[in-house]
Amino acid sequence: MKRTIVWFRKDLRIHDHAALWEASQQGIVIPLFIWSEQDRAEYGGNEATSWWLYHSLEELKSTFHEQHIDLLIKSGDDFEVLMDVIRETKADAFYFNDRYELEEVIRQNTIAAQLESVGVEVARFDGNLLFPPDILNVKGEPYKIFTSFWKRALQEYVNQPYPVPVEMEQFRNDSRSLTPSDLNLPKHSPSLKKHWIAGERAGIERWNEFSDDGLYYYKKERDLMVKEGTSTLSPYLASGNISVKSLWHAAKRINEVTEDPTIHQSIEAFLRQLVWREFAYHQLIHHPSIAKFPLRKQFLEFPWQGTNDDFLKWKEGRTGFPLIDAGMRQLRETGIIHNRVRMVAASFLVKHLLIPWQDGYEWFKRSLVDFDMANNATGWQWVAGCGIDSAPYFRVFNPYLQSEKFDPGGAYIRKWVPELAALPAPFIHKPSEAPTDILEEAGIAIGQTYPSPMIDHAAARKRALLAYDTIKGKSQDTTN
Structure with a gap:
């Protein structure tokens, strides 16, 4: 046999x-x-x-x-x-x-x-992707724009998941096998245990819970921090505890039996996220050094100016921008950061502080429970504007406006920045500009119990645009 x-x-x-x-x-x-x-x-x-x-x-x-x-x-x-x-x-x-x-x-x-x-x-x-990794556009080249890749993805056939093998032939090993404990991996982590259960069974259970409810509101609630409307499936995908093909077909089956257009839109939004993951892997496959070097070569000359002290404040959630601090503290506590905040916090590091995106990539690599090289590198290059399908260089997220829009009552900030918990909205989004009596009533002393903003947003945006202007118009070569 x-x-x-x-x-x-x-x-x-x-x-x-x-x-x-x-x-x-x-x-x-x-x-x-x-x-x-x-x-x-x-x-x-x-x-x-x-x-x-x-x-x-x-x-x-x-x-x-x-x-x-x-x-x-x-x-x-x-x-x-x-x-x-x-x-x-x-x-x-x-x-x-x-x-x-x-x-x-x-x-x-x-x-x-x-x-x-x-x-x-x-x-x-090919066990961990939706499609074969050799999908090319009509020119025989890798896709550079996500929208085009998404349209192509909808035309591609995704193979049905393989069944679970049952009654496999027994195999017993007579030689010594190590245990997970022998690998000196951390067994105990009170903070992670509080928020996560690792493994295949938990991943499947999480999908079942999400598909019973959260999937139907995904498009509307995925950016709302207090709603926790994301699927929280990313660690299970990153570790391979759950199959991307299984998620794709399960979501498709739900889509086929519902007639509600709102639910169709939410399921499509979820499927788009799976295809974003796929797009990231295709970028990694065609540009193997994507985690180290910008795909747009002119960014090799970008005038970074940030300091180690600036970087430390960002990592520790001491920037004086409540949304950024909440996200970075959530990351330290749980190993994950809400997707919307992840994007805003990354933009803050690169564009407000002018710290190289590679430094942010490395910190996320060290911190994320859902770390994935393809997703992480593609995300950072998108934020920095140096990737293939990237955010416009002139888009500098305003942390205050993002906070007001996606955490209007301030619940997310109160959870992760408890020293601001007694501060009412709208002042919780920008405590440095709150009236003195409001701050006193909340027991907050700016610069003492909570830091002053480490940089002025308007000045930071202006400085970032000037920095980007220095490389604008230079070679747009995207090859590695």
Whole structure:
């Protein structure tokens, strides 16, 4: 009977797992997670994603155990680990779902070539995207504009998710396998545990809860901070606990049975977010250095001016702009930041403080529980105006107006900036301009209990536009 090693990485689930399903149909499955130096580098410094990985592995191990199968967890050099496992298990084949980050592409290509050179069958699958990664426009080039990509996406067929394998052939391993605890991943995190349950089951449950209610109001409420109208599925997608194809088809099925045009619009808005993720991955695939270098080359000469002290205030939520501070404190506490605030906070760093977007990217990489290279890099380049499909350089979000529009009562600010909790709206959005008696009644002393704005918004906007003018009109080359 054929024995196939299935390599798990950021696809920690058993539903819609292409490599797992195909292996299960041919014989014995030998599930394997390898903890290499590359993995240590990827997860190192981010407690949130490391904590998530620990609990996802624990659950995956338990899920396989229920079918009398051992999830092997090994540490060391990829090829050496694999050759040891092949000898121990007498495996014939090696299956895996592709990843698309440059380091992982090199890694998986190297492993595939090494194993094929010693006669091991290798099969790889597109398991974590909606469409094949080679979709091109009519000119045979990668799409540069999201709207065009979205229209194309609606014409593409999305394969149905693979079923969950049942009654897989039993596999018990006689050699020593590590446990998630042996990887020195953080098991305990009171703040993250308070807000999240990691793993496939929780991801599916979260989708079920969202699709029962929140999906119907998604378009209207996704930007309202107090409503928490986002799906909060991003960590499950980033870790591979839940399948993007499964979400796509589940949302499509709901769309087919409703006649309410408002619900149709909300479901379309949700599907657009899935396609934004897809668009980000296509950018990563065609521009592998997107996390380090601007796609618009003239931005290599951008006159950044921010200081380390400015950066520290932004990271710690001490800018004196309540919405920015609320978002950055939410990030520190929960490992996530509301999507609307994420965009405004990123814009503030780049355009108000003139701090390189790469610094913001690295901080989010260290902090986000839903960190995803493609999404994060594409988002930062969009905000900075240096990506392919980017916000206009002259768009400088006004944190005060964004706060008034999307958190009108100030509930989001009160939750994450408690020293402002007693300040009524509209003053909570701009406390530095509140009347003295209102501040005194709320127990607030600007510059003492809450910082003064670290920069004047109007002056910052003017400075940003002048900085952008220095590179406007230079080469628009977008190749890497």
